[in-house]
Amino acid sequence: MKKIGLLFISLLLISNWLWAAPAEGKKQQHFFVGTYTEGGSEGIYNFSLDPLTGKLKDNGLAAKSNNPSFLALTSDGKYLLAVHEVKDEKGGSMGYVESFGVQKDDLKLNTLCKVTSGGAHPCYVSVNQDGYVLAANYTGGNVALFRLDAAGKLSEALDVQQHYGSGPNKARQAEPHVHSAFFEPGSSRIFVPDLGIDEVSVYQLDRKDNKLAKAPVPAIKMGPGFGPRHLAFHPTMKLVYVVNELACSVSVVVLNKDGSFTTLETVSALPAGYDKPNTCADIHISKDGRFLYASNRGFNSIAIFSVDSKNGRLVQIGQEPTRGEGPRNFTLSPEEDYLLVANQNTQDIVAFRRDAKTGKLQYTDQVKALKPVCLLFRK
Numbered sequence: 284m285k286k287i288g289l290l291f292i293s294l295l296l297i298s299n300w301l302w303a304a305p306a307e308g309k310k311q312q313h314f315f316v317g318t319y320t321e322g323g324s325e326g327i328y329n330f331s332l333d334p335l336t337g338k339l340k341d342n343g344l345a346a347k348s349n350n351p352s353f354l355a356l357t358s359d360g361k362y363l364l365a366v367h368e369v370k371d372e373k374g375g376s377m378g379y380v381e382s383f384g385v386q387k388d389d390l391k392l393n394t395l396c397k398v399t400s401g402g403a404h405p406c407y408v409s410v411n412q413d414g415y416v417l418a419a420n421y422t423g424g425n426v427a428l429f430r431l432d433a434a435g436k437l438s439e440a441l442d443v444q445q446h447y448g449s450g451p452n453k454a455r456q457a458e459p460h461v462h463s464a465f466f467e468p469g470s471s472r473i474f475v476p477d478l479g480i481d482e483v484s485v486y487q488l489d490r491k492d493n494k495l496a497k498a499p500v501p502a503i504k505m506g507p508g509f510g511p512r513h514l515a516f517h518p519t520m521k522l523v524y525v526v527n528e529l530a531c532s533v534s535v536v537v538l539n540k541d542g543s544f545t546t547l548e549t550v551s552a553l554p555a556g557y558d559k560p561n562t563c564a565d566i567h568i569s570k571d572g573r574f575l576y577a578s579n580r581g582f583n584s585i586a587i588f589s590v591d592s593k594n595g596r597l598v599q600i601g602q603e604p605t606r607g608e609g610p611r612n613f614t615l616s617p618e619e620d621y622l623l624v625a626n627q628n629t630q631d632i633v634a635f636r637r638d639a640k641t642g643k644l645q646y647t648d649q650v651k652a653l654k655p656v657c658l659l660f661r662k
Contacts, residue, residue, distance in 0.1 A: 310335075312616060313390065315345060316625070316632070317354045317365060317657035324653035327351050327365060327383075329390040330632065332621060337634050337647025339623075346383055346392035352656045353405075353612075358412040360662030361385055362435040363392060366405035366418055376403035380418050382435050385661065401427030401440040407463040415488060417464035417473065424459030426475045426484075428495050441493040448480035451508045452529055456480070462512045462528070467538075472498055476511040478528055483511055483536075503536055503544045515568045515575065522595040526552070526566035526577050533566065533577055533588070535595055550597050552577045552586040564611045569619055574642035576622065578610040585613065585624065585635075587642050603644040607631050614658045621647070625655035632658065 311331040318324040326348035331340045351365035367379040378400040383392035402423020410416045416429040416437065428442040450456030460479035466488075467474060473495065475484040483503040486495040503525070505511050510529030517524070521538040527549070535547040552563050561581030568575045568590070575588040575597060587601040607626025614623050615637070622644055624633045632652045635644035 311340075312660060313342070314614070314623070314658055314660040315354055315363065315392075316652055316655050317351045317659070318652070319352060319368075319627075319654040319656060320348070320350050321654060322630075327354070327363075327392060328652065330650070330652070332616060332623065332634060334616065334618070334620060337621060337636050339632060339634050339648045339650040341650055341652070342390050345390060346394060348381065348394075351381070353407050354657045354659045355408045355410050355416075356385070356659060356662055357410055357414070357431065358662075362395070362431065363659075364408045364410055364416060364431075364437075366400060366408045367397075368404045368406065368421075376422060377401075378403060378405040378418075378420065378423075380405065380408060380416065380429060380437060382431065382437050384435055395435045396437050398429065398437045398439055401425060401443040402461075409464055409466060411466040413490075415466070417466070417475075419461045419464045419475065421460050421462060424461055424477070424479060426461050426464050426473075426486075426495065428488075428493065430493065442495050444475075444484075444486065444495050446477050446480060446484065448482075450479055450481045450510070452510065455510060455529060456508070463514070465514060465516075468516055474503075474514060474523065476514055476525065478510040478512055481505045481507060481509050481511065483514065483523075483525060498542065500543045503546075505534060505546075506530065506549065509534070509549075512563065513566050515566045517568060517590070517595055518570055518572045520572065520595050522547075524566060524568060524575055524597075526563045528562050528564065531561050531563050531579065533563075533575070533586075533597060535597060537595075547594070548596055550588070550599065552579055552599075553582055554599075554602050557582055565613050567613065567615055569615065569639075569642070571639075576613070578605070578613055578624070580609050580611065583608050583610060583626075585610065585622065585644065587644070589642060600641075601643055603635060606633050606646065606649060611655075612657045614660065617660055623658050625652070625658050627654060627656060630654060 402420025404422040407419035414431040446459035509527040512528040607629035609628030
């Protein structure tokens with residue numbers, strides 16, 4: 284009887300552990316917040332999401348830094364990169380790219396190195412699994428290539444590709460404005476949306492010479508005045524979705540087998556009949572490829588689209604108010620059961636629970652954050 288009792292207790296403990304382990308593992312999902320350091324912000328902050336309740340928590344400063352507006356993590360989660368929209372030591376407008384070490388059990392970041400970004404006002408940074416890094420310099424109108432070594436140190440710029448031209452919007456498109464830069468999954472191609480010249484420039488990563496070479500078809504031509512800003516690749520189909528800041532729309536572009544591009548359609552990110560000032564900012568697609576989201580600043584919403592499983596076409600199925608102004612960046616949580624929005628103008632972060640079957644969003648919490656620009660979950 285004693286052995287049976289001990290066996291029963293052991294089984295009970297194991298059962299409790301099996302039930303408790305997932306909940307314990309889900310207690311906190313930490314994410315970094317890049318900010319503009321004005322009005323009190325000191326740099327990069329650490330927040331957390333409770334996936335059981337949808338509540339948000341401010342865990343304080345992760346690293347002091349000057350205008351760390353956009354962030355990226357290496358594939359192993361060991362290093363974080365930030366671009367800084369600051370003036371250099373000589374008073375010029377050259378920005379910086381900075382790398383930080385991410386400690387596994389610590390909410391702080393360790394500064395490792397800082398290099399000039401290759402142009403003025405860098406607004407986006409990305410890194411691939413081989414350690415190549417891209418910085419998009421908005422005012423500089425160019426994209427720069429770097430390499431991150433095994434210790435998290437950045438090289439100086441290996442290559443800088445300058446863009447030229449303008450668009451019909453005289454206030455916003457008098458010159459090139461590179462707004463982001465993306466590595467195409469499973470490919471050596473790089474896609475660089477340029478708001479100023481209405482193009483998504485396309486490069487090939489030359490690993491031998493560490494250069495950015497023009498692709499055989501060097502650009503996706505967008506409509507006049509569209510102002511392409513960010514993009515998202517479909518997870519299974521050869522499609523890319525481009526969010527157009529100035530036209531407040533999303534373009535569906537087919538990546539043809541011969542390396543060329545065909546724009547399948549362009550759909551509005553706004554509700555029918557809305558005619559007040561608005562600009563789009565960010566775009567993301569769910570891992571299953573069923574739903575796509577884009578942010579509106581002015582109407583202040585997340586536009587929700589269903590994605591046709593056969594051809595990738597979009598149908599707008601909803602608009603979720605962001606409960607704040609200027610929703611710049613937003614992100615999906617690691618398990619995509621939440622969508623978090625950074626409202627830059629009202630200085631807050633809002634969490635929504637996401638229904639994986641319908642794509643719809645339901646508000647769960649809102650927390651103050653100083654000039655939030657970028658949200659990035661830890662890996």
